[in-house]
Amino acid sequence: MNSDNGLPYKIIDIKRISSENEGALQFFESGKDIPFEIKRIYYITDVPKNVWRGRHAHKKLHQLLFCLYGEILLKLSDGTNDYEIILNKPNKGVIITYPLWRDMFWIKKDSVLCIAASEFYDETDYIRNYDEYIKYISDLRG
Ligand code: TYD
Numbered sequence: 001m002n003s004d005n006g007l008p009y010k011i012i013d014i015k016r017i018s019s020e021n022e023g024a025l026q027f028f029e030s031g032k033d034i035p036f037e038i039k040r041i042y043y044i045t046d047v048p049k050n051v052w053r054g055r056h057a058h059k060k061l062h063q064l065l066f067c068l069y070g071e072i073l074l075k076l077s078d079g080t081n082d083y084e085i086i087l088n089k090p091n092k093g094v095i096i097t098y099p100l101w102r103d104m105f106w107i108k109k110d111s112v113l114c115i116a117a118s119e120f121y122d123e124t125d126y127i128r129n130y131d132e133y134i135k136y137i138s139d140l141r142g
Helices: 130-141
Strands: 010-013 015-019 023-027 040-044 052-058 063-069 072-077 082-087 092-096 101-106 112-117
Touching: 052 130, 063 082, 082 092
Parallel strands: none
Antiparallel strands: 010 092, 015 023, 040 112, 052 101, 063 092, 063 112, 072 082, 072 101
């Protein structure tokens, strides 16, 4: 678990500086605003409306997910409980450090999902089969 309210994820307000009639600037810093050092940033673009992505878990990877533009449903599961989070503003972030199963649904076309991650890309950190995930998480809980 990685949050203080019993949830296996944490929602954060990303720092935001608004200027009247000139928009807003958001920022976060490794180790200060998020509890890991960032090794990789990636972002998902050009997705049509009503598309699902994800369908995997990560064993070790820590991530901050946020939606830079648009509206995306993030569905998380620990194999027992399911959680739904709407990402619809650029200063709302979700920190995941527990190996949750994740699915993302594009509510609005061209919504941009951005992820700051603690490790370089490593396919061996992925679990892409749900039955395998259930076994992994059961073994982890002991
Ligand atoms: P994936 O993580 O499965 O995307 P999503 O969670 O949106 O479904 O990644 C899609 C493809 O991109 C997959 O073939 C792995 C590759 N990929 C990289 O090569 N580097 C990366 O940093 C990431 C995140 C994915």
